[in-house]
Each structure stands twice: as structure tokens, then as C-alpha cells.
Amino acid sequence: MSEDIILQASGLTKEFKGFVAVSNVDLTVRRGTIHALIGPNGAGKTTCFNLLTKFLQPTGGVIRYNGQDITAMQPADIARLGLVRSFQISAVFPKMSALENVRIALQRRRGDSFDFWRSEKVLAGLNHEAAALLEDVGLTDFSATLAGELPYGRKRALEIATTLALDPEMLLLDEPMAGMTQEDIDRISSLIRRISANRTIFMVEHNLSVVASLSDRITVLARGEVLAEGDYATVSKDSRVIDAYIGVGHG
Amino acid sequence: MATQASPLDTPRAASPGTAGMPVLHMVIFAGLLVLGLIAPYVLYPVFVMKVLCFALFACAFNLLLGFGGLLSFGHAAYFGGASYVSAHAAKIWGLSPELAILAGTGAAAVLGLAIGSLAIRRQGIYFAMVTLAFAQMVFFFSVQAPFTGGEDGIQSVPRGHLFGLISMAPDRNLYFFVLAVVSIGLLVIYRIIHSPFGQVLKGIRDNEPRMISLGYRTRRYKLAVFVLSAALAGTAGATKAIVFQLASLTDVYWTMSGEVVLMTLLGGMGTVFGPILGAAVIVTMQNYLATFGDWVTIGQGIIFVVAVMLFREGIVGVLARIIKRPL
Ligand SMILES: Nc1ncnc2c1ncn2[C@@H]1O[C@H](COP(=O)(O)OP(=O)(O)O)[C@@H](O)[C@H]1O
Ligand SMILES: [Mg+2]
Numbered sequence: 086m087s088e089d090i091i092l093q094a095s096g097l098t099k100e101f102k103g104f105v106a107v108s109n110v111d112l113t114v115r116r117g118t119i120h121a122l123i124g125p126n127g128a129g130k131t132t133c134f135n136l137l138t139k140f141l142q143p144t145g146g147v148i149r150y151n152g153q154d155i156t157a158m159q160p161a162d163i164a165r166l167g168l169v170r171s172f173q174i175s176a177v178f179p180k181m182s183a184l185e186n187v188r189i190a191l192q193r194r195r196g197d198s199f200d201f202w203r204s205e206k207v208l209a210g211l212n213h214e215a216a217a218l219l220e221d222v223g224l225t226d227f228s229a230t231l232a233g234e235l236p237y238g239r240k241r242a243l244e245i246a247t248t249l250a251l252d253p254e255m256l257l258l259d260e261p262m263a264g265m266t267q268e269d270i271d272r273i274s275s276l277i278r279r280i281s282a283n284r285t286i287f288m289v290e291h292n293l294s295v296v297a298s299l300s301d302r303i304t305v306l307a308r309g310e311v312l313a314e315g316d317y318a319t320v321s322k323d324s325r326v327i328d329a330y331i332g333v334g335h336g
Numbered sequence: 337m338a339t340q341a342s343p344l345d346t347p348r349a350a351s352p353g354t355a356g357m358p359v360l361h362m363v364i365f366a367g368l369l370v371l372g373l374i375a376p377y378v379l380y381p382v383f384v385m386k387v388l389c390f391a392l393f394a395c396a397f398n399l400l401l402g403f404g405g406l407l408s409f410g411h412a413a414y415f416g417g418a419s420y421v422s423a424h425a426a427k428i429w430g431l432s433p434e435l436a437i438l439a440g441t442g443a444a445a446v447l448g449l450a451i452g453s454l455a456i457r458r459q460g461i462y463f464a465m466v467t468l469a470f471a472q473m474v475f476f477f478s479v480q481a482p483f484t485g486g487e488d489g490i491q492s493v494p495r496g497h498l499f500g501l502i503s504m505a506p507d508r509n510l511y512f513f514v515l516a517v518v519s520i521g522l523l524v525i526y527r528i529i530h531s532p533f534g535q536v537l538k539g540i541r542d543n544e545p546r547m548i549s550l551g552y553r554t555r556r557y558k559l560a561v562f563v564l565s566a567a568l569a570g571t572a573g574a575t576k577a578i579v580f581q582l583a584s585l586t587d588v589y590w591t592m593s594g595e596v597v598l599m600t601l602l603g604g605m606g607t608v609f610g611p612i613l614g615a616a617v618i619v620t621m622q623n624y625l626a627t628f629g630d631w632v633t634i635g636q637g638i639i640f641v642v643a644v645m646l647f648r649e650g651i652v653g654v655l656a657r658i659i660k661r662p663l
Contacts, residue, residue, distance in 0.1 A: 164551035
């Protein structure tokens with residue numbers, strides 16, 4: 086296996102009671118790239134993410150991360166290896182403030198936090214860094230707001246800040262810009278470009294202009310199978326890709 | 337569409353950045369302590385001790401439900417189980433009350449570890465069912481086992497001498513010891529909620545998959561809070577056995593598991609002070625309405641329905657929303 090391949094899945098398959106959501110998918114993500122996974126609704130993109138991060142157990146196939154077989158690992162342990170995902174449905178901690186949301190990710194640095202006898206004061210040392218991450222995503226004014234009360238686009242931004250707080254080697258972002266205003270999209274796009282400097286990013290995104298401008302490589306999924314792969318120019322000219330998008334309707 | 341709200345009109349999460357206990361909480365704790373010191377001179381001490389034991393029980397339960405997001409329907413097992421161990425330790429082994437209570441607490445922790453490690457493999461209603469099933473096993477064990485005294489329970493438990501020195505026979509003496517035990521228990525719970533561990537718990541309660549994706553092995557935290565909650569519920573039950581000089585089947589019966597749910601919901605789950613108020617209201621009702629027999633049960637049922645329909649957040653939860661401060 087080549088040094089510059091960070092994530093590789095071969096023969097990845099997931100069956101739900103007879104329905105094959107992901108079928109024999111081969112994926113190779115190169116280190117340091119922004120790789121997009123696109124396809125119509127129901128194509129199996131989120132399921133792929135769930136399999137790669139082991140939130141779902143694959144029916145078949147092998148997943149390797151940095152050359153290590155992670156197919157049998159627990160999801161928390163995969164996160165600890167530096168492969169961190171976000172969720173399609175906004176995943177914040179609604180009853181915690183925006184600052185606490187980011188801080189709980191920074192808290193992972195302490196290792197485990199079973200110290201129930203210690204005051205949470207010991208976490209105050211992380212506040213400064215949490216505030217800096219909030220600033221990166223334009224949330225400085227919302228630092229004390231409960232995450233559940235943020236508008237949708239701000240929740241997505243908070244989620245990205247929380248993910249970045251782990252300083253992961255590789256990020257899996259599931260539709261990070263869905264539901265955002267153009268202004269937010271611009272800010273998050275440039276943030277993604279900036280953080281990609283020393284990271285690998287694998288993202289599902291429906292906004293094709295974002296995909297076109299950000300990604301080095303694109304994999305197109307339809308009905309659980311890989312339909313095409315290549316850079317934007319190649320993929321967008323592929324007649325099967327065009328058919329799949331027109332055939333299933335806009336998603 | 338939410339706008340750039342000023343920090344003043346958004347509810348603040350437990351004061352990030354500022355250290356230690358918020359002044360408001362300190363004032364409330366101080367107020368409760370003053371009440372606790374006056375109460376035995378105004379009210380019947382044994383009644384107030386009962387309120388105190390149930391306040392601790394409800395707060396221990398709330399630690400699991402309100403902060404861990406785990407609904408146990410079998411907390412009577414730890415409360416009642418510990419009361420048997422404490423009563424046995426005081427009566428048969430002749431331990432002093434503080435050691436008997438420690439023994440009960442330890443036994444509840446061990447029981448919590450055993451049941452919890454099996455229950456946390458399940459989610460939601462299945463979790464509740466597993467905890468209930470094991471609690472029923474503890475109940476049937478208590479009916480059958482020789483050392484629990486079956487239908488009679490363990491009676492005439494000596495109150496003993498605190499540290500082997502101070503007689504706990506006078507109600508007032510025992511009262512101040514119980515007040516100390518319960519106060520320490522409540523402060524321990526407060527600290528657990530406001531610790532790095534407590535932050536992780538809130539994260540799991542709010543969004544467990546997200547915590548997993550951040551690399552937290554959530555099951556271990558759930559087990560840890562289960563054991564802590566069981567142990568503290570045990571402290572409450574063990575203390576109650578010394579107060580009433582009795583350990584009986586009532587305390588391990590499933591209705592006791594239901595009562596603590598009711599106290600917590602009524603007062604406000606996930607609040608610091610709600611379960612204390614909930615326990616006080618329910619115990620007072622049971623005490624003063626005891627002459628009405630079955631009507632108490634019906635009254636409790638009505639309160640439960642009203643609480644669930646009208647204020648899901650509980651009394652203290654509603655207050656916290658009005659003053660926009662966590663309580
Ligand atoms: N847990 C599940 N059980 C059964 N079917 C599922 C489950 N998760 C996803 N699916 C099905 O798998 C297919 C792919 O879903 P998904 O991966 O969410 O698609 P995408 O993210 O590409 O829109 C859909 O038909 C969906 O209904
Ligand atoms: Mg999806």
C-alpha cells in the first residue's frame with residue numbers, strides 16, 4: 086500500500102434486511118486532498134460514512150486507515166486514531182453553550198475524564214482556545230448562547246469548530262453546508278480550504294459549485310455503487326453521472 | 337429566525353469561564369442548610385429525616401436520569417438493598433451507624449456495578465426494562481433470603497453510637513448526623529455534576545453519537561455514573577434504615593422505584609435543586625394525608641399526570657426558565 090493513501094475501503098457492502106444500501110464500493114482517499122462524495126439522495130453516501138467510521142458494521146469489505154485494518158474497531162477508537170466525522174443532521178449539544186460544545190472536544194486531550202471529584206474549573210484553561218475556534222467560524226458573539234438556540238447555519242458552523250477542536254488528521258464532513266446562507270457557505274468554504282493545508286478532507290456535498298471549487302477528486306455514488314471517479318471536469322462530463330442525476334431528480 | 341441576541345436575554349449555560357459555584361447556588365444551599373438546622377425544632381425530627389433521606393435518594397436518581405440521560409426503573413434495588421445491609425450491619429455485626437451506612441453504600445455500589453454493566457448495553461426503554469427486571473430479582477431475593485427477614489424485614493435495628501461515642505437514640509442527635517450525611521451526599525452530587533466527568537455526562541445526555549465521534553468511550557462513562565448513582569441511592573436507603581430502625585420490603589418494591597421517578601419529575605429532572613423539592617412535596621403528602629388511605633395514591637397519580645402534562649420541566653425547571661438561570 087502506498088504511503089500517500091490515508092483511507093482505503095475495498096468491497097465495502099452494507100445490507101439492511103435484504104436491501105443493499107452500499108454495494109461492493111472501492112474507495113481510495115489520498116493524504117492531503119479534499120475528496121468529495123456526491124450522488125443523488127438515497128445513493129448511500131451517509132451509509133458509507135457510517136461504515137467508514139464504524140457507526141455501522143459493514144456486511145462485507147475491508148477498511149484500512151493509514152495502512153491499519155480498522156474494520157473491526159469501535160467508533161470511539163477510530164476517532165482516537167484521528168479519523169473524525171461530522172453528521173448530516175446537525176450534531177451539537179443543545180443544552181450546552183457554544184463555548185462548552187467546542188470545549189468538550191478540546192477536553193479529549195486530557196485523555197479520559199473520569200475525575201468526578203475535581204471541579205470543572207480545571208477546564209477553564211481550554212476556554213481561550215475554544216474561543217479562538219469559535220472565532221474561526223464566526224461564532225464569537227454566540228459563545229454563551231445555548232447551542233440548541235442557534236439558527237441552523239450557525240449550528241453547522243459550531244459543529245465544524247467542534248470537529249476541528251480535535252485537530253483530526255482526517256475529517257469526514259456530511260453535507261457541511263446544507264441549509265447555510267451564501268455568506269456562511271463562503272466563510273465555511275474558505276475555512277475548509279484553510280484547514281485542508283495539513284489535513285485530509287472527505288466530504289459529502291450537494292452544492293456543486295462548492296464541490297467544483299474545493300475538491301481535488303470526486304467519487305460519484307448512485308444506488309449504492311460507484312458510478313464514476315475523477316476530477317470535476319471528468320466527472321461532470323460523464324454521461325452516466327448526468328443520467329443518474331436527471332433520472333433520480335434533483336437531490 | 338434568531339437574531340444576534342445579547343448575552344442578557346439568552347439563558348446562560350452554567351457560567352462558562354467563571355470558576356466555582358455560582359453565587360445563586362451558594363445562597364440556595366445556605367438557605368437549605370438554615371432550614372435544615374431550624375426544622376427539627378419546628379417539625380417532628382423523624383419526619384424531617386425521612387424528607388432528607390428521600391431528597392438524597394431523588395438527587396442520586398436525578399444524577400443518572402437528569403445528567404446521564406439514563407432512565408432506571410429499578411432504583412429501589414439500591415435504596416432497599418442498602419437498607420438491608422445497613423440494618424444487618426448495625427444489628428447483627430454491631431457496627432456503629434456511620435460504618436453501617438458505609439457498608440450499605442458499598443453494597444449498593446457493587447450491586448450497581450453488576451446490574452449496570454448489563455443494563456448499559458441497552459438503550460432507552462429497554463434499558464429501563466432491564467433495570468426493572470433486575471430490581472424485581474433483588475425484590476424476590478429479599479422475600480426469600482433468610483437474612484432479610486421476609487415479610488417482617490429487619491426490625492429493632494439499634495441506632496447505636498456515632499463513632500462508638502455519641503448516642504444516636506435521641507432524635508435530635510440522630511437528626512444532626514443525618515443532616516450531615518445528606519448534606520455531604522448532596523455536595524458530592526453537585527461536584528460530580530460540575531466536574532470534567534459531569535461535562536462528559538451532559539455531552540452523552542445531549543448527543544451520545546456525537547460524543548462517540550469525538551472519541552469518548554461512552555459506555556464506560558454511563559457505567560461510572562450508574563455506579564455513583566446506585567451508591568448514593570444506597571447511602572440514602574442505608575441512612576433511612578438507621579432512622580426508622582427498620583429495613584423492609586417496601587424499600588425494595590417496584591413502587592419505590594416509581595416514587596423516586598415521580599419526585600424527580602415533579603421537582604425538575606436535570607436541575608440541581610428540583611429533586612429535593614419533589615421529595616419534600618411527596619413525602620409531606622404521604623405523611624399528612626396518610627389517614628386518607630388509598631386517596632394518597634390517587635393524589636400522587638394526579639400530580640404525576642399534571643406534572644407530565646403541564647410542566648414537563650418540573651417546578652424548579654419552570655422557575656429556572658423564568659429567571660433564566662440554571663437551578
Ligand atoms: N438504518 C437503516 N436501515 C434501513 N435502511 C437504511 C438505513 N440507513 C439508510 N438506509 C437506506 O439506505 C439508502 C441510502 O441512504 P443514505 O446513505 O442515507 O443516502 P444518502 O446519504 O446518499 O442520501 C436509503 O435508501 C436509505 O433509506
Ligand atoms: Mg446523506
